[in-house]
Amino acid sequence: MSGPAGPGEQTGVWVLSATGGALRKLAGGAWGAVPSPDGSQIAFRRPPGTEIWLLSAAGGQPRRLVSASPGYWFEEALAWSPDGRRIAYLKRNEPGDDLVLESFDLDTSRHTLILSEPRMRDFCWARDGRVIYARMEGPPLETSTNVWEIRTDPRTAQPRGRPRRLTNWAGFQLSYLGISADGRRMAFTRNRSNSDVYVGELESRGMRLAAPRRLTFDERVDWPTGWTRDSQGVLFYSDRNGEVDIFRQGVMTREAQAVVTGPEEKRDARESPDGRWILYLAWPKVDGQVRTGEGRLKRVPVSGGRPEVIFSVTGYPGPARITTDRGFTTGKR
Numbered sequence: 001m002s003g004p005a006g007p008g009e010q011t012g013v014w015v016l017s018a019t020g021g022a023l024r025k026l027a028g029g030a031w032g033a034v035p036s037p038d039g040s041q042i043a044f045r046r047p048p049g050t051e052i053w054l055l056s057a058a059g060g061q062p063r064r065l066v067s068a069s070p071g072y073w074f075e076e077a078l079a080w081s082p083d084g085r086r087i088a089y090l091k092r093n094e095p096g097d098d099l100v101l102e103s104f105d106l107d108t109s110r111h112t113l114i115l116s117e118p119r120m121r122d123f124c125w126a127r128d129g130r131v132i133y134a135r136m137e138g139p140p141l142e143t144s145t146n147v148w149e150i151r152t153d154p155r156t157a158q159p160r161g162r163p164r165r166l167t168n169w170a171g172f173q174l175s176y177l178g179i180s181a182d183g184r185r186m187a188f189t190r191n192r193s194n195s196d197v198y199v200g201e202l203e204s205r206g207m208r209l210a211a212p213r214r215l216t217f218d219e220r221v222d223w224p225t226g227w228t229r230d231s232q233g234v235l236f237y238s239d240r241n242g243e244v245d246i247f248r249q250g251v252m253t254r255e256a257q258a259v260v261t262g263p264e265e266k267r268d269a270r271e272s273p274d275g276r277w278i279l280y281l282a283w284p285k286v287d288g289q290v291r292t293g294e295g296r297l298k299r300v301p302v303s304g305g306r307p308e309v310i311f312s313v314t315g316y317p318g319p320a321r322i323t324t325d326r327g328f329t330t331g332k333r
Contacts, residue, residue, distance in 0.1 A: 001014045002031055012026075013030045013033045027055050029047065031045050041055065041056060049068075049075075052074060052104070066104050071093055072093050073091070073092060074089050077090050079124055081125055082154065088123070096290060097286055097287065098118065099119075100117075101115040101133070114131060115133075115159060119138070121145060122188075126179050129151055130183075131151075132148070133149070133150075134148075134173075143172070143192070144173070146165060148164065174190060193220075194220065197234060198214055199213060199234065200212035215249060216236070220239050221244075225267070225270065227271070232251060233249060234251065236269075243264070244265045245260060245262070246259040246260040246261075246269045246278070260278075264284055264285060267282075267317070277301060281297060293316075295315070295316065
């Protein structure tokens with residue numbers, strides 16, 4: 001077992017017998033531990049995710065295997081090759097537009113590229129050499145994930161042939177992929193992103209919210225960010241049309257009006273004090289991936305019109321949709 005536990009939520013690797021007994025700690029500062037096929041070794045990642053380490057299942061001093069290049073980090077998903085000679089991992093860059101699946105040979109210390117796929121979300125390695133992975137769909141179906149496979153050479157881990165799609169699902173995302181020992185069944189976690197906007201009356205001098213009621217009724221992500229100047233409408237962002245766009249809706253209506261739409265990811269709309277402009281943050285997207293280092297503060301007339309860039313912004317608040325990545329949860333803030 002691995003992850004945070006105990007006082008201060010310290011991460012580590014622990015062993016617990018299936019027949020009972022005391023919990024035994026093998027190493028600290030560890031996450032995403034995966035035992036080798038013969039159970040003799042454990043691979044794990046150390047926070048903040050830029051190193052992969054190896055530890056004997058009997059305990060002892062762990063050794064570092066792989067360090068990420070500057071500007072890259074490792075996703076928590078790790079998998080052993082069927083023969084136990086290699087460890088596969090996902091490596092992503094800071095903007096999120098470069099994600100590769102590689103393997104590391106424990107004997108030669110060589111890295112082998114298996115697949116480059118920015119929309120990959122998780123994977124597992126079957127005994128017959130197949131790498132089975134979850135791949136997010138492109139716009140406007142980013143809330144959907146399907147299962148793909150690619151075959152690898154059992155001796156070299158080199159890919160054989162092209163990726164092949166295994167499922168045609170929609171409306172949910174997959175994570176925590178695991179395959180049975182005989183390679184016939186796969187388990188996974190199914191999750192969806194859904195949030196709604198509510199309004200209510202403030203009572204007792206603003207200390208209590210009374211009679212909250214739901215304003216948005218679609219089964220997508222809706223997050224309020226500001227009020228209109230007359231206090232009769234709410235500004236919010238939503239992915240109801242596929243992209244993350246800005247909307248406005250009156251507190252007594254059921255229909256929302258699109259304020260800003262398009263291929264960018266748009267967030268945190270506010271109306272200016274003079275009531276002339278709606279200001280918001282926007283990040284461009286390339287091949288469905290947000291360019292997190294290229295944000296802009298923009299404005300658009302309240303009455304409608306063409307958006308204007310005010311200035312560039314640094315940083316990125318995290319994915320607009322809630323996603324769960326093998327123990328880490330990221331959201332709107």
